[in-house]
Amino acid sequence: MKIAFYGSSLLSSYWNGAATYYRGLLRALAARGHDITFYEPDAYGRQENRDIEPPEWAKVVVWKATPEALREAAAEAAGADVVVKASGVGYEDDALLDAVLGAARADAVRIFWDVDAPATLAELREKPDHPSHRQLDKLDLVLTYGGGDPVVEAYRALGARACVPIYNALDPETHHPVPRDERFAASLGFLGNRLPDREARVEQFFLEPAARLPEASFLLGGSGWGDRPLPSNVRAIGHVGTRDHNAFNVTPKAVLNINRASMAEIGFSPPTRVFEAAGAGACLITDEWPGIDQFLKPGEEVVVARDGTDVLDIMAELSEERAAAIGAAGLARVLAEHTYEQRAVLVDALLANTLAKKRAGAAA
Structure with missing residues (x-):
């Protein structure tokens, strides 16, 4: 599948605790045959503090933190089978979610991937008029990097169709024993x-x-x-x-x-x-x-x-x-x-099943 993933940064872990998570999961998904493009804004000095170069297993598009560049990056969601907007992108998150969901094809799998569910859920509870409330019914899946049953139940109560935790894990090629320093x-x-x-x-x-x-x-x-x-x-x-x-x-x-x-x-x-x-x-x-x-x-x-x-x-x-x-x-x-390869098996099955159901429903 062709995946358009909008997140904080794949290239830099600077003020970006999700970097390891993104890298491990997306690398494992690419190994399962998915074609991934990661869209990240040039924000918070991350591009000046890269700790990896663009990898072979994903295309990385860095967009300027301006409204025009946001619209241009979001428009590229139209070419994907799976469209992912992560939490905490760091520039106009609500506008980006609106734009990405608006650009996605009707038969694409639309996902909100929450890498900080406690913070997101607290904000949604405190703000009944938060823009994300009206977007939940447009999403096919909410994926989170943790939280267990409490987070799943909270998202379902807010109107999410499905919520599945995809826990952090280990990429053995990146994190492994080395000599003391x-x-x-x-x-x-x-x-x-x-x-x-x-x-x-x-x-x-x-x-x-x-x-x-x-x-x-x-x-x-x-x-x-x-x-x-x-x-x-x-x-x-x-x-x-x-x-x-x-x-x-x-x-x-x-x-x-x-x-x-x-x-x-x-x-x-x-x-x-x-x-x-x-x-x-x-x-x-x-x-x-x-x-x-x-x-x-x-x-x-x-x-x-x-x-x-x-x-x-x-x-x-x-x-x-x-x-x-x-x-x-x-x-x-x-x-x-607890490796990302094992987590990717679950994500792969979720994407395949959700896409099949959407296309079967559209054909009916």
Whole structure:
């Protein structure tokens, strides 16, 4: 099938947590024979901070962040069998959704792919007149990168015909074990941009334990932390490109995942960070959230912390040997059950079935 995909960025992970997700899924779909064009706006300095070049498995169209360029990019949806508008594109999202759905052929599969369902659903609940409400009945599918039954039920209640979670996963060709890199040496590493609904949890799970463990070293990667006062044993290194994620994950004794508050509350939303770290064979510590045991077994394949005190206790007891064993078990689990190739099988079947039903209905 010919797929037109409108998202934030395929080429840059700069202020773009969905990059790994897009790359893994679309690469796996291309391997199954789909012809993919990814449309991304030139916004937020992402084109100046690319960490991959345009890949062989997808055509990338970068459009200027102007109304005219938006209309031109959206008009190209007319040539696709499947049209996808993702959440969080970053420039006039509502206008882009309107334009893309307006350009799509009547027999095309129309999809809204929500990469931040808790935030989107909260906005829709707060704004009954939000433009997306009137678009839901024009969509054939809502796909989300997490959320489980609560998100599915919420979207169905708002009028979506069908909602299916397509969870984050591992691309073993991108994220895999590598040699240690002393640039990232630390007792505990955390990689995440500074965001309003994450900062308090970073304070609780990472910065407070660091302040109480002065003999240990802590590594903080991600954008936005430059003006934040930090304990003296926390080293902030700024944005870490995806090409360095493997080394960042395997070098510290353990790495920490901290979900945003909204994601932790709704659960069943493992971020790409979880699979990147496990795929590199890292010992992963994660904050607690509903559904973690659906993806990794607590205590054996991942370590779960309820709060900062748990992080302190874990780090005090974690030996290098146990850390290595947890990392090896997590790697084996994600390779067996959580790769993008496996996720693409589900997406492929959804697209084929939905397209067949639409065409059968049009012919009737």
